[in-house]
Amino acid sequence: MRLALDPESRQPLYTQISGHFRDSILTDNLRPGVRLPAVRTLAASLGVNRATVESAYAELVAEGLVTSRQGSGFYVLPHAPGEPARARRSGDWPAWQERLRYGGYEAMSAYLPEVSRQTDWIALDGGACDPRLFPMDEFRRMLSQVMRRDGVSAVEYGEIAGYRPLRATLAQVLATQGIQTGADNILITAGSQQALSLITGLILSPGDAVVVEGPTYAGALDVFRARGLRILTVGVDEDGMDMAELEAVLSSHRPGLIYTIPNFHNPTGACLDGQRRRQLISLAGRFDVPILEDDYVGDIRYEGKAQPTLKSLDPDGRVIYMSTFSKMLIPGLRVGFVVADGPVYDHLLRSKRCHDLATCNLIQRALRDYVSVGRYHAHLQRSCTLYRRRRDAMLAALERHMPDGATWTRPKGGLFVWARLPHGTKASELLPRACGEGMVFAPGGNFYIDPAKGDDSMRLNFASNTEDVIIEGIKRLGRAMRR
Numbered sequence: 001m002r003l004a005l006d007p008e009s010r011q012p013l014y015t016q017i018s019g020h021f022r023d024s025i026l027t028d029n030l031r032p033g034v035r036l037p038a039v040r041t042l043a044a045s046l047g048v049n050r051a052t053v054e055s056a057y058a059e060l061v062a063e064g065l066v067t068s069r070q071g072s073g074f075y076v077l078p079h080a081p082g083e084p085a086r087a088r089r090s091g092d093w094p095a096w097q098e099r100l101r102y103g104g105y106e107a108m109s110a111y112l113p114e115v116s117r118q119t120d121w122i123a124l125d126g127g128a129c130d131p132r133l134f135p136m137d138e139f140r141r142m143l144s145q146v147m148r149r150d151g152v153s154a155v156e157y158g159e160i161a162g163y164r165p166l167r168a169t170l171a172q173v174l175a176t177q178g179i180q181t182g183a184d185n186i187l188i189t190a191g192s193q194q195a196l197s198l199i200t201g202l203i204l205s206p207g208d209a210v211v212v213e214g215p216t217y218a219g220a221l222d223v224f225r226a227r228g229l230r231i232l233t234v235g236v237d238e239d240g241m242d243m244a245e246l247e248a249v250l251s252s253h254r255p256g257l258i259y260t261i262p263n264f265h266n267p268t269g270a271c272l273d274g275q276r277r278r279q280l281i282s283l284a285g286r287f288d289v290p291i292l293e294d295d296y297v298g299d300i301r302y303e304g305k306a307q308p309t310l311k312s313l314d315p316d317g318r319v320i321y322m323s324t325f326s327k328m329l330i331p332g333l334r335v336g337f338v339v340a341d342g343p344v345y346d347h348l349l350r351s352k353r354c355h356d357l358a359t360c361n362l363i364q365r366a367l368r369d370y371v372s373v374g375r376y377h378a379h380l381q382r383s384c385t386l387y388r389r390r391r392d393a394m395l396a397a398l399e400r401h402m403p404d405g406a407t408w409t410r411p412k413g414g415l416f417v418w419a420r421l422p423h424g425t426k427a428s429e430l431l432p433r434a435c436g437e438g439m440v441f442a443p444g445g446n447f448y449i450d451p452a453k454g455d456d457s458m459r460l461n462f463a464s465n466t467e468d469v470i471i472e473g474i475k476r477l478g479r480a481m482r483r
């Protein structure tokens, strides 16, 4: 055991020891029934004599926090709810901590009202797929197979760029999407959020401008704000980013990056139309701006023609492509990847080394097996069938329960419907009423740099709940809107 005892302190050693255990017991880090370290062992590891430890324990016994059992030792007793750890106020911290500013921004959670979740609430606000669809048994088998087959090499750091066979498999998958690349141009990251952060850090410096769709993925806004970037928004309609607006922004601001979500955009569900894809590549070429293509749910398509990735239309390595297994499979694996060419790739690799040395080797190996034996593809098909039904259930429920004046998108893939509220209704005011009815949505303000801009909208996730639950959730939303 390692306790920071101070022999110079005026506080006796035994009260320093009892103080440590008291704090641990009152904060429930030591639970009732837990045995305290044996007196002799603790005395030896702290370098004090046994009488000191005995005095500390005697004090805890006298306070009713601990009991002594003859010949067996000292045990923690149940206690009344203790004082919570003292919350420090601003001004209580050392000066260097008070000076910290994380990019001078507030995290996206700051825009969410304080809602403490209740278990019977219907949550349509999430950003993920349905975790219950994750093939738990199959994946467990893959993991144990990998450990048997690969032994300790499965739990070493592994290559910084990622497990090569996984990269090679991804290159084959990407080829089916028209992206001709190889393992040497793929970097595995801890989710695409890490990719976003690495790429931004590499290409842009504080004060530089980045173009985003308005609205856009809140986690991207977090990264851009944290890095002190100027964020320029371009509108989105059902065919994706507005190219005329983009052209105007490019010519007036000379941004350093265009960040776009061309497929089933988060939060609107819009899909960038084929012609606009070509226009985007050509505009980026004309103004010499790199594009970051965030293809987070590209494979979750229910209908309509598959559009080519921007990367596949890119003649000269201007597009950096990123994707993730988070939505198509499960977010907790934390596996995303980047496809990049030339010096960008080499720099990203160095940057990745600085951040975490490598993405989890064991998970990458299991994932590679899962993808390469065709299980991943089968899982995707199953998920798409289910999500499509859920989308239809949500659209039908919206039709039935939304008041006049509300409108919403009809996404051809992905996870979200974006709804506009009737004139004058604010999402930030509606949310507490919706919570009162037992449902939660993601207020539109989360997806804009200026939250007031999105206050007439909300994002609804149709993938993460069953049809019955979705229908009930929308019914509750309708009631909240009429209240």
Ligand SMILES: Cc1ncc(COP(=O)(O)O)c(C=O)c1O
Pocket: 127, 190, 191, 192, 193, 194, 217, 219, 261, 266, 294, 296, 323, 324, 325, 326, 331, 335, 336
């Ligand atoms: C559009 C978009 N990009 C990237 C991410 C990051 O996902 P992850 O880091 O889990 O891969 C998300 C997560 O919600 C997202 O919605």
